[in-house]
Amino acid sequence: SRLNVTPVAPDEIFALNAAYFADADPQKVSLGVGVYRTDDGKPWPLPTVQKAEKALVADDDLMRHEYTAIEGDVPFLPIARDLMFGFEGKQSEEEAKARIGTVQTVAGTGANHLGALFLAHHMKPRSVWLSNPSWANHQTIWDLAGVPRKTYPYYHAATRSFDFEGMINTLESEAEEGDAVLLHACAHNPTGLDPNKEQWVAIADLCERKKLFPFFDSAYQGFASGSPEEDAWAVRYFFNNKPDMEMCVAQSFSKNFGLYGQRVGAFHYCLNRSSTSIRDVVVGNLCHLIRGEFSMGPRSGCSIVKKILTSEELTAEWYQDLQVMSSRIKTMRRALYDELVRLQTPGTWEHIIDQSGMFSYTGLTPKQVYALKDKYHIYLLKSGRASISGLSQKNVAYVAQAIDDVIRN
Numbered sequence: 388s389r390l391n392v393t394p395v396a397p398d399e400i401f402a403l404n405a406a407y408f409a410d411a412d413p414q415k416v417s418l419g420v421g422v423y424r425t426d427d428g429k430p431w432p433l434p435t436v437q438k439a440e441k442a443l444v445a446d447d448d449l450m451r452h453e454y455t456a457i458e459g460d461v462p463f464l465p466i467a468r469d470l471m472f473g474f475e476g477k478q479s480e481e482e483a484k485a486r487i488g489t490v491q492t493v494a495g496t497g498a499n500h501l502g503a504l505f506l507a508h509h510m511k512p513r514s515v516w517l518s519n520p521s522w523a524n525h526q527t528i529w530d531l532a533g534v535p536r537k538t539y540p541y542y543h544a545a546t547r548s549f550d551f552e553g554m555i556n557t558l559e560s561e562a563e564e565g566d567a568v569l570l571h572a573c574a575h576n577p578t579g580l581d582p583n584k585e586q587w588v589a590i591a592d593l594c595e596r597k598k599l600f601p602f603f604d605s606a607y608q609g610f611a612s613g614s615p616e617e618d619a620w621a622v623r624y625f626f627n628n629k630p631d632m633e634m635c636v637a638q639s640f641s642k643n644f645g646l647y648g649q650r651v652g653a654f655h656y657c658l659n660r661s662s663t664s665i666r667d668v669v670v671g672n673l674c675h676l677i678r679g680e681f682s683m684g685p686r687s688g689c690s691i692v693k694k695i696l697t698s699e700e701l702t703a704e705w706y707q708d709l710q711v712m713s714s715r716i717k718t719m720r721r722a723l724y725d726e727l728v729r730l731q732t733p734g735t736w737e738h739i740i741d742q743s744g745m746f747s748y749t750g751l752t753p754k755q756v757y758a759l760k761d762k763y764h765i766y767l768l769k770s771g772r773a774s775i776s777g778l779s780q781k782n783v784a785y786v787a788q789a790i791d792d793v794i795r796n
């Protein structure tokens with residue numbers, strides 16, 4: 388071939404999912420990919436989403452397959468922004484809105500990518516700081532943008548808790564002015580551990596003092612606490628309380644609306660002052676990148692979100708759907724914990740109930756993870772990350788028993 392290509396390792400999550408589907412064992416359990424499942428192990432198109440879809444069909448809008456604008460579906464943009472920022476801060480709403488430039492993206496991945504590319508072109512950070520560990524795709528995304536990566540400590544393995552001191556000390560002593568710091572807005576992937584409010588305040592102070600650029604990744608709004616407002620706390624705190632600090636947010640609607648394959652997302656750039664003219668220049672430059680890459684974000688998933696969030700009734704129902712998902716996950720955390728305690732499985736298991744969001748960082752070793760797959764057909768990531776919604780009342784005792792066995796033997 389005329390190409391200069393070397394083999395690329397398959398994406399761990401998608402490869403694991405394929406192996407799970409190919410496995411004929413009736414007891415197999417998927418704790419890999421981060422998708423919501425019902426207690427029957429089935430996908431769950433949100434009831435509110437189904438209602439919105441029916442309403443959209445009934446609308447029979449002639450425009451429904453037409454091009455939108457380069458920045459996306461224009462009425463969707465303030466809806467996405469308001470879900471993220473809420474605007475209960477000190478500034479007047481209009482002033483605050485004039486600080487934010489928003490464009491539609493190809494889901495959260497696309498928002499992360501567009502943001503990374505935009506910063507690489509127009510801010511040129513010397514480094515981006517990722518948490519150790521982080522969502523593996525952050526590495527690919529920042530490599531593609533050509534920004535050198537560094538990591539800050541995040542997970543304290545011995546105590547299975549958030550390493551706040553390690554994070555602060557490393558950024559304090561090693562991060563340089565203008566560096567970007569990637570922060571998970573809530574429900575940190577893969578650890579399930581978030582800073583508390585006091586710690587967020589300290590992180591915001593540090594970013595301000597050291598002139599670092601906060602880059603928020605919000606992929607699970609509504610999944611950590613069940614409340615979209617509560618889960619946006621950190622983003623809103625930074626925005627409202629550090630108005631002199633610029634920042635950005637990559638927003639995904641994949642998990643909280645169950646619209647995984649529809650690719651709904653937005654990217655928000657927050658300026659350090661209200662200026663519709665600067666904001667429009669920022670959006671214009673984002674549009675330039677969008678035009679060269681994909682012309683505009685896809686239409687149908689974002690019509691569904693728009694339909695829901697412009698109706699008070701559907702919005703209230705969506706809040707209930709979020710409760711259904713987040714509370715089932717909490718129930719399964721508790722069930723797994725109870726079983727492991729009942730079996731007196733060696734180790735401590737409080738972290739399973741203390742962590743939040745879709746995942747638990749179990750603390751299982753790669754060898755134990757391999758044994759779970761080999762012997763029990765239970766699939767989770769090599770890091771020990773388990774997607775809790777793969778558990779059900781039917782399989783949780785089996786999974787706990789299997790974990791107990793691979794730990795003891």
Ligand code: PMP
Pocket residue numbers: 421493494495496497499522571576604605606639640641642647651652
């Ligand atoms: N960021 C994080 C931390 C994630 O876990 C995910 C989903 N796995 C995303 C971004 C993006 O997801 P999507 O592109 O499906 O919206």
